[in-house]
Amino acid sequence: MKISLNWIRDYVALDAPVPEITRAITFLGFEVEQVLAAGVPRLEHVVVGEILTSEKHPNADKLSVCTVDIGLAGGVRTIVCGAHNYRVGDSVLVALPGAVLPGGLEIKRSTIRGQPSDGMMCSGRELGFGEDAGGILILEGKPPLGAPINEVLPPGDTVFDIEITPNRPDCLSHLGLARELAAWFRKDLVYSQEKFRGEVGGAVRSDLFSGVRVDSPDDCPLYSAHVVTGVRVGPSPAWMQERLRAVGLRPINNIVDVGNYVMLECGQPLHAFDARKIDGGRIVVRRAREGERITTLDGRERTLSGRTLVIADASKALVVAGVMGGENSGVDESTTAIVLECAIFRAASIRWTSRSLGLSSDSSYRYERGVDPHTALEAAWRAIDLIVETSGGTPAGPVCVVGGDVPWRREVAVSSGFVRERLGFDIPVPEMRAALESLELKVTREAQAADEGAEWTVSIPSWRDDIDRPIDLVEEILRLHGTERIPPAPVVSAGLVAEDDxxxxxxxxxxxxxxxxxxxxxxxxxxxxxxxxxxxxxxxxxxxxxxxxxxxxxxxxxxxxxxxxxxxxxxxxxxxxxxxxxxxxxxxxxxxxxxxxxxxxxxxxxxxxxxGRHWRRRExxxxxxxxxxxxxxxxxxxxxxxxxxxxxxxxxxxxxxxxxxxxxxxxxxxxxxxxxxxxxxxxxxxxxxxxxxxxxxxxxxxxxxASAPRLRYREFSLFPAALRDIALVVDASARAGDVRATVAQFAAAAAGSSFSVESVEVFDVYEGKGLPEGKKSLAFSLVFRSPSRTLTDDEVNDVVLKIQGEIAGKTPFQLRK
Amino acid sequence: MEMQAQLSSLLAKASDELQAIRTRPELESAKARYVGPHGELTAVMKQIASAPKEERPAIGKLVNESKARLQALLDSALARIEELELASRLGPPIDPTLPPVDGGPGTFHPLTLVREELCRILRKVGFTVADGPEVETEFYCFDALNTPPEHPARDPQDTFYFPQGARFANVSKRNPGERYLLRTHTSSVQVRTMLKGPPPIRIISPGRAYRRDTTDASHSANFHQIECLYVDRSVTVRDLKALLDYLFEALLGPGTKTRFRPHYFGYTEPSFEVDLSARHLPKVRKEWIEIGGCGIVDPEVFRSVGYDPEVWTGYAFGMGIERLAMTLYGIDDIRVFYQNDMRLLKQFSWGL
Known part of the structure; x- marks a missing residue:
């Protein structure tokens, strides 16, 4: 969201430099994605001068040598100039030696083609705003000679592009952010005064507008409609256009611009209808009919589903509620009476509609995140003030308000001890209380706590629906104290006996x-x-x-x-x-x-x-x-x-x-x-x-x-092993593992309990010459060992003979000699 | 002295012959020819008996001397043969400038290196690694973490779901009606760990997470996260800051700074984004780099796992492993981690 600093200054007198404000926004918890300059920047050594003379440069066809009077700032200077759009007697802006222009250009006393030049006459682009318009900037009127640029031109603006976290919909507005900044800098927040406050100045025009019917109160807990007659639609005033442009909105006309302006000011989306285009003079808030069509202001025809909430008249849908208006009911040059909608729509309903249509707008974005129903009408009154101010007209009747009758009251109790316990460090008790109150979190009751600290009952304003527990207030106190000021500490870690997964x-x-x-x-x-x-x-x-x-x-x-x-x-x-x-x-x-x-x-x-190719090959x-x-x-x-x-x-x-x-x-x-x-x-x-x-x-x-069984040590023999080989001729398709298992089984049986067969392993597999077709030879190495003595050749040979006998008698394998 | 002449000619002959011997069989046969029962020296020695008695001592001495010299010749021949035998085992000469041909060494993936380094650092302060399924349910991924049903993160636009009928035999559901999904963060492991037993808990949960997102240089639908959770009595914001200061200084060396910015996450309150300042790293152009999110565990999370929020407090921290690896190694496209070009992998043979 784009926030204009000039606009913020309507509500809070910020005098801190921009980097400090950027830092404040950051540490209040809003990421600043970009800081943009709009309008005339603050510049030193750039002053008003009057061109006294202009002559052709002796050594350059396209340059002139001028004398410029800068009055008290330094008298008459000689300046070489390349532009031709001026006349002698024009007032211009002169950057004197020592000035640094927005592009980084540092102005120095210099000599250009042999002619000394004591500064530079500047174009709008060189000064960081506007276009070149064919040369240097010519000032209108006769500003005093030598006056600094920022005294004669309207101040520039700084625009912050900020990411607002989803818990803070109240800050999707200049007022919301001004409140935060006022708290940070400990300044007062000044609200705009509403003149009209819902009172009807003119007649009740039921011929134009007769009322509102809300068919889906769950989706639309508040709907208000105000009538203003006798408006003249035209461009909005320059100051309003400038602000809208600064935050990236295109001015359209005074009515639409006021709606946008107030939304950006208060966070409350508004919509204006041409009263004459409301068929039957009555607004109906209802679900769309399955397949109902509407052409939205972006010129696209949309087919709606039965879940979509629309604002309709007697015959047709006028607006996709909370998302975008229709082409059929907008305000245009011929409009003379308007109906101003100020409503609250259920977030989930708007989110669904926005997603299903693939259509989002500043309005839907705010409704999806939550708009405060308790301050909604104030936005409507503010808008009517501005409409009357910018387009004439008279507030007329009837004023229709449907819903919005659930009162707001919330109090949260917190103690300074609790804050300290959660933070792990100390903030003075008065600072804690001041932090809360600076955010309009009013302490309605304070009591002394057992630990000498304070116990507070805090009244939560309606726009801070995100606060409803003591821990939420801890966060507010920490935010204003500054998260950069969390004191360092060693890591304290009690040993935990756990294993990695x-x-x-x-x-x-x-x-x-x-x-x-x-x-x-x-x-x-x-x-x-x-x-x-x-x-x-x-x-x-x-x-x-x-x-x-x-x-x-x-x-x-x-x-x-x-x-x-x-x-x-x-x-x-x-x-x-x-x-x-x-x-x-x-x-x-x-x-x-x-x-x-x-x-x-x-x-x-x-x-x-x-x-790859290698100088030696491996297997x-x-x-x-x-x-x-x-x-x-x-x-x-x-x-x-x-x-x-x-x-x-x-x-x-x-x-x-x-x-x-x-x-x-x-x-x-x-x-x-x-x-x-x-x-x-x-x-x-x-x-x-x-x-x-x-x-x-x-x-x-x-x-x-599942835990693995604990391993146990198995003792091993220190006596020598006896080795014997057995080679067998088997079918070529026989599996070595199966043959080995058979041999091992016979070996174990043959050795019995007198000693053990330590291993039976295949050590040779042969197929080919010397063997019949379809046969192969498998040779096994058998290792015998006793745990308690050296084996004799005879007893081992006996066992081998037994194994061979078993193989010859019980298997199709042939012993190979 | 006929015998003396015989002996010296025998020794001269033996000396020539034995010096030429290169193998053990040759030596054995030469030995037999001189000192064997039918050997030439043996034959000479037999003549002693027939010599005149007064000459015998001199002859005997002469014979013994010759015998000793012959033995010395045999010994040196044997020594020479043994030396030759060892030399033959050496193989051909080497060229130390030729490269090895076995390939290798193997390499750990850079994401593994970063993850293991983080785990190593955190283990020192009592954290152990927990693990859990990548296919999760809505309860473990969202409900238990204080993410309301209409929260945008749960939208099928952003989260991968499985059809209602999907049957994951070893991923337990909490509520029969909930859907299976691919976890959007490894916080689900924290929930499962908390449900397994009472505090204190101090775990790290590294692993894959998924977001339904366009893949580009800085986003991947499939990425890796690492999260820490500590639950105990009176855990404070200051403890959390202390942990992150320690973690990043241990990882990136002295001169590394961290700072907290207030932020918002549903599962922590207060919540912070963590920025890192490590100007000593190459390719770090910005003063502060956003590296992760953290906060004090929201009481609602404790409630959903049956911990009493009046008794237990905790902190949680999470960050993307790719993002950290990119900062650490100066990689500017996340996709290279999933391509496994050997030229990438081989740059990270050992350690950070």
Whole structure:
């Protein structure tokens, strides 16, 4: 909102310089977005002079050498001038050496093409206001020679562009802000005197206007209509136009301008009708009929809904209530009698209308934030005064006021002790009371408190509906004391025994692990496009994860995986020619399971092909690299992935390559892992070069929160191990894990209780020459150890023979010699 | 002295031969040829028995000397071989100017670095990190935070909602009729934490938040916030200011100043905007930069979580992590955080 300083000065005698006023507004709690100068700025060393002579510059065709009399400011000066719009005898403004013009130009005594020049005759633009109008500024009349510019020209203005917080609708007006500034600078606030105050000067003109009917009192708790007859519509006076322009409004005519002026003064929107255009002479406040049309003042035809409140006459809607007038009833040059509306509309109703029509105005903005119904009529009276003053006319009858009969009375009790307790520092008791009263928060009763302080009962004015608790008054006292004056203090912190949330701990561990393994952590957006989810995950997921009101089409769904985002990152880097191989991300994903969505914590990573050229090549990552790292990620969630059964990923689920990717876990168990090769054809369709290996682990936060069993130390043997190998020929399709499990089971049984089988590990996988077609060889290394003695070769060999016997007898595997 | 001649020619031969030996098998066979049971020295030694008795001591001495010299030759050959063996393990010579080929090191995302740094600083004064769902309900995101039903922030123009039928199995609703939405701030975590147990509470809630907004250089529909909440007996405005002074000085170093400007938020009263002055940072052109919002927890918020506002007081503070990271690192477009160009990520290998 734009606030004119000159206008503010109507109500409070501010003499502080502009930077101090800017600071005051800021620390009263209103952000100053811009400070703009309007009109003639305050300038030093710029005075009135009279051109005595003007001759052509001897060394320059386009310049003249003038003598200028600046009277008491310094007598006659010689000044070189480039303009030609003046005549000898004209009064002009001369910037003398030492003057600094608004553009920053500093005037110095100088020599121009060999001619000394003792100042500069200025144009309006050079002085920071107006246009050049073809040269220097020629003053009208004969102002005294040597008079400073600010004595002969009307003072300029300063305009503050201010953001008013939603709790302070009372400050959407000059009066409201003046009240705040008066309090800050401890000055008196002077209200405009109303002359008319609702009295009817002329006759009751029921022929023009007969009354108001409010059909929707909930949406319109107060509606008043005043009639003024005999008005002459024309331009409003210059002072009013200047103020409206200063705050960014275009003057229209005296009636409309008064409405705007009073709104900007008091915060109360007003609307004037041409009385003759009200069909039936009666105003009806009602809901629009579904589909009813009105052409608003901006020239657009609007179709209204049954929720829209309108001001109507007998036949048609005249105004979209509180938002914008209609073209059919506005004031124009032929208007001679007006009906002035001053009303209160329910904020939510106006907000709905404004949003649904995509139409907002100074009026709707104020109604949406709340207009004080208890001072509304004062604004109407003020407007009638100004209308009479600027366009003639006589207030006539009838005056109609419907509603507005709920009286205002509010008192809040607060004590100086409470204020101190909440602030944590001391403000003298009299200063507290003075702060409240300066804001017209009148102390109606003061009592001595037990702590020697004061207990106050404070009467809250109707425009401060935001104050209804003691804490609200603490804020007022602090605001006026100055939030910059909160004294520093050390941080006092009593120890609290709490741990970081398990999800946070999980993310931190996993990210540290992956970054420690050369992955680059990425952050991708949570919202993804629908088609991607349908193709890469499932149609059901795409349906369940949809937002009801996406803002842009390609961000319409919650992400069900982190891998899409990582692929985006990969693609972006590839397309920019930047190598990217190892990427990771942690974050929330949303997993659809049986028609329900589970918000999971997740970690994912990928390996892209190394497209770069290096002087030495390393072995590329493969499925087992992914398995290795995902195992570490799962371990951070307390899941031993190596001990889990993995299943092939069926179909295109999550966009994996069939036969080269697997999944484990389930929502029922609280976690899901998927890893392997990303579907090659889908990658190509996405525009990604090369193969991508990826893994994702998702876990329900509640599973992470379940406390992990406490670990216990397991003793280990200090005796030497006995090592034996067993090689088996098995079907090429057999899974090493299954074969290993069988061997381990036989080994454990064979060793019995005499000693332990410490480990059974695959150490060789071979397929090809020397083996039958469709077969492969798996070699296992078995480690035996006793906790209490060194094992003898014979007892270990016996166990190996038993294992071999079991394998030969009970499995299709062949022992390989 | 035939034997003496024999021995010296044997030693001369052995010396030549052993010096040429490079491998263990060669050494073993040479050893056998000289000192083995059928070795040449052994053969000479056998002749001692047939020598005249009076010559034996001299011959014996001579033989022992030769034996010792031969052993010395064998030892030095062995030492030379061991040295050669170690040298062979060294691999080819290196060129220290060649670059490594393994890629890396990995990097933390700048948003993570800033978040973790803030958490580290706040942990020192007793805050721990809390977490909660990103999909929230109207109660946790708005109602409990004193945001009335008609408040513009709740409008579907500004907040992402889910359809009425959406079923989020592990995000609890407070009221059966309320809608699911994407949280607009991480304050919902504060509400959930307060509902879990009684004060005192001292938590940080960093995380993603969402606003239905146009994405441009300074706005992102998806952004990160960090919020602090402290609830205890007699928490004051001065305590809040002290925390922020400490936080920003710890983060940005000495010379950092903060100031409060009165403002308005529904969930705090009084409320302030926090400005930061850190002229020592590069790219900070303005004297004061607006960095976050804070205030004393509004009694209504306590009421909605069942805390008695007559007993408990508290403060809350929140700010955007992107905005802070942009100030800290001199980044002027928020979108770069979500593009993950490796050239950005690699600039932030370790720490701030």
């Amino acid at each position: 398990p999800v946070v701990a999980f993310n931190r561990r996993v990210t540290s692990y992956l970054v420690g393994h050369d992955f680059h952590e990425c952050v991708n957006l949570t919202l993804r496009p629908a088609p991607e989810i349908a193709t890469w995950v499932s149609e059901t997921a795409a349906a369940e994860l949809a937002l009801s009101n996406p803002f842009v089409e390609d961000q319409s769904h919650l992400r069900p995986t982190l891998i899409m985002g990582l692929l985006d990152t990969l693609l972006l880097n590839q397309s920019r020619g930047v190598p990217a191989q190892r990427l990771c991300e942690t974050g929330r994903i949303f997993v659809e399971d049986n028609g329900q969505i589970y918000e999971c914590a997740a970690a994912a990573f990928l390996f892209a092909e190394d497209g 590329p990552a493969d499925f087992y690299s992914v398995k290795h790292h995902l195992g570490a990620v799962a371990a951070a969630a307390g899941v031993d992935l190596g001990a889990e059964r993995v299943e092939p990923v069926a179909g295109p689920g999550f966009g994996w390559q069939e036969g080269h990717s697997v999944s484990a876990g389930s929502i029922g168990r609280g976690w899901i892992a998927r890893f392997g090769l990303v579907n090659l054809a889908m990658l190509r369709a996405r525009g990604i070069e090369g193969a991508v290996l990826a893994g994702i682990f998702a876990v329900l936060p509640e599973k992470l929160a």
